[in-house]
Amino acid sequence: MKTYTIQCLSEAVSPITHMSGTAGNEGIVAREPVHTERGVMMIPFLSGNALRHRCVREPMAMWLIDRYGLKGQLSLLQLNFLLHGGNLTMSNAHENTRRIAEMHELWPMLRLCGGSLQDQILAGSMDVWRGTLVCEENRDSLKKTLGYMPTKRLLSSERFLSAYQYTRGDGKKTGLAKERDDLMEQSNLMIYSGQAVTRGALFHHGFVLKHVNELEIGCLLLSLRLWQSSGGTIGGNARLGHGRLQLSLLDCKDDDAIVDAYVEHVDAVKDRAVAWLNDCFAKAAAAKEKKSAKSKQKAGGAAQWLIGK
């Protein structure tokens, strides 16, 4: 087992609207303070949380659900666990080491991303870096990570900021609504706008895979391929074509052999993996059924007492 660092450079091929909130009805892009020669500047960035979910967990979980034929077979807890990491909800939390060892073998995706069963937290092995905008203000930070930077002055972060504005139409204007509809007296027309990081901006980000084997690397590479093939979006307004990133791997080859080995492994352990997933949630489901049966019995008893009275 080794620790691998995979660095990436992603180019914005459509406006990036990874927002931090709104001011009025204008969306504001997420920024972080960065120390520069000119003082502290607020520079756009991509959060590690968003990159982790959109690049790895979501595409891989959806692929596995499809591959294992789990569509329409999952409970809400299982679905939440696979797509969003799950929640620790039971008070008798413990560490089941056998369960962890089996998870490492059967679910390389969960080994990378970790998660939380109802009664146990499963630690992940992957750190996802924040997306750093390649701009003059971030020169020092990028140099520390990349080890080199061009001597030529880079563009300032403000040069990568633009704005968008859209209009939501009003059905009244189509003339198809009923004439005496009170709701249609007011106009529903809405103009909304916001900031965006322009096309052509570059973000540097990366993944640190700690003490993993090649299956986990294959899992990550396949996730990135799936993410890219489904548009490679990050942030909001993807429905309007925003947020598309074109990914390039630095110092790492997108190796078909490693990905194929991962796919073979996934197919080979299919039955055991599904059984593991069901087993993890079976105990909780049984406890819940027992509890509801008990409360029903109690309610039935109370009703009988009332009737008797």
Add this chain to the structure above:
Amino acid sequence: MANWKVTAVLSSPLAGEAPYIDSLLEFEMAQRHGKARTIQRGEPASPVGSIHLPCLRGEFGGVNGIPRCSAPIVAPENVRHEHFAKRISVENACLLREDQRLVVATGNSWTKSYRLPLKISNVEKICWFIGGSKRRSLKSLLDSVHSIGKKRSQGYGRIAEWQFEEVEHDWSWFAPSEQGLLLMRVLPWCEEIHKFIGWKRWCGGFCPPYWHPDRYMEIAVPC
């Protein structure tokens, strides 16, 4: 054996507080011995010193085995809050089993939505002093530490480089200042502590694992 100033150069913001270096070293050592994540709050902690640390340990206030490592020396800037929001995702309801397609309350239980604050600060460097150690031993352990603080899996507290500088004096517990001897790390509280400056009386852990109740006692914390 020498005294060292260890510096972590960070390349991303730090979430939460900077850790004690003895806890980082002990966790790395425990991982190598298969002892990491083996105890919980409810179980007794292993005796002080049962996991080897590549530095000297000393006695203070009648307590043995306190590592000769200083508290983190850090100058945080732009201290702020970021938020972590979570809500139950229903976009993929079509993947659910027929009997699981229910109305879910989002105001309570595990499906409750939340938005938690997380303290974030910009930190360029964090320093620690370590007494009686070898560069090779420290480096071999700390090279495995790629990030520190909270929410490391989301890119916070990324370490760009570990630097090791040999220093003449051991400033891991106390360091000279114009006003007197300055306390440099958490130590058990006792009368002797009044000889030093820059501390407050508190209750908490005095050596790793700092979070374990067995390590709790009256302590003097640098401030």
